[in-house]
Amino acid sequence: MPKKRKKNRKAPRQHATVRTAPARYVEPLDEDDTPEGYTDLAAYLSSRFPAPHDAVEAVKAGERVEWIGSIDGSQMRHRLVIVDDGTAVVEQAVFIGGTPEKTLLCAWHQAGNQERSLLDKRVLAALDDLHTAVRPVLEADIRQVRPAYTAPVLHSFREEPEPYGPGMPVFGWRILHPVTSDTTWEDTVDTATWxxxxxxxxxxxxxxxxxxxxxxxxxxxxxxxxxxxQLCARCEAPITDRHPRWTGTWITPDSESGPLCEGTHAGLPREPWLGTLTDHEFGFPHCPG
Known part of the structure; x- marks a missing residue:
């Protein structure tokens, strides 16, 4: 968890369009090659540029100034970007992961090619509603140690599918922190967003x-x-029967269980006297709820 700053920053919803350097894929760092302090985003970024203002010209020249990582949660990204009016901001982004990401991925397959063009706006609206439910809880937690704290309203966003991903766009929440000559990297880490x-x-x-x-x-x-x-009625795993390799079979995005439901089934099978197998070895399929 980041340092809980004493400043009370109430950030409005951000609608600026982010303009970055031409997209190019950067291979993730191997754990052994990770620089010291990589999980401390402020330390990592300040090791290259003491403050966000110092990185502006580098970003304008096409250099990427960013930290990507996860600490007891989903992936996060911290980067300096240039918005559409030419000013610099620091984007603090949180990406959907875990079971929510699997649920979205299965729904993306269920929608099919014709409906997918409509999904983006619907997903963004759903994430806005999710943030409305989550924000006051996060704010209340932080107010236990910082009574004057107000959690910012985050903006849901979408990015193009990334290389080696499942083909679905990437979704998340973000806030854009303004950059001045006095802004520090720590100033751009909002606790509730983190x-x-x-x-x-x-x-x-x-x-x-x-x-x-x-x-x-x-x-x-x-x-x-x-x-x-769609969720399985027995195990509540997100499922789809429209994955191109498993058309007609309900499957969850898990390479270990896949089409096998891990829910509770009535009773244990009686064991045979001579053989070693029972019909239960075939497992049970997922069943949409």
Whole structure:
């Protein structure tokens, strides 16, 4: 968790268009090659540029100034970018991951090619509603140590599918921090935004009392926005029967279980006297709820 700053920053919803250097894929660092302090984004970024203002010219010249990582939550990205009016901002972004990402991916397959063009706006609207449910809880947690703190309203966003991904666009929340000559990297780390990575990861911990974060609640939220989310009625895993390699078979994006439901089944099979196998070795299929 980042240092809880004493400053009270209430950030409005950000609508600026982000303009970055030409897109190019950067191979992720191997764990052995990770620079010291990589998980401390402020230390990592300041090792190259003492403050965000010092990195502006480098970004304008096409250099990438960013930190990508995860600490007890979903992936996060911290980068300096140039917005459409030419000013510099620091983007603090949190990406959807874990079970929520699997639920979206299955719904993306369920929608089919003809419906996918409509999904982007629906997903963004659903994520806005999810943030509305999560934000006051995150704010209340931080107010226990910082009574004057106000959590910013994050903006849901979409990016093109990334190389080696599942083919689905990437979704998340973000806030754009203004950059001045006095801005430090620590000033661009909002605590509630950072903590929201836990809610985006599917590992609920202290947030399982928020209905929209539970698998069934999140799937229901998506369906309310016209997104065809499906869960298995037995194990609650997100499922689809429209993956091109498994057409007609309900499957979850898990290479270990895949089409096998890990839900509870009535009774244990009696064991045969001579053989070693029972029909239960074939497992049970997922069943849409």
């Amino acid at each position: 903590n929201s990575s836990v809610t985006m990861s599917g590992w609920l911990d202290d947030y399982d009392h928020i209905p929209e974060l539970r698998p069934t609640g999140f799937a229901q939220l998506l369906r309310q926005h016209g997104i065809p989310a």
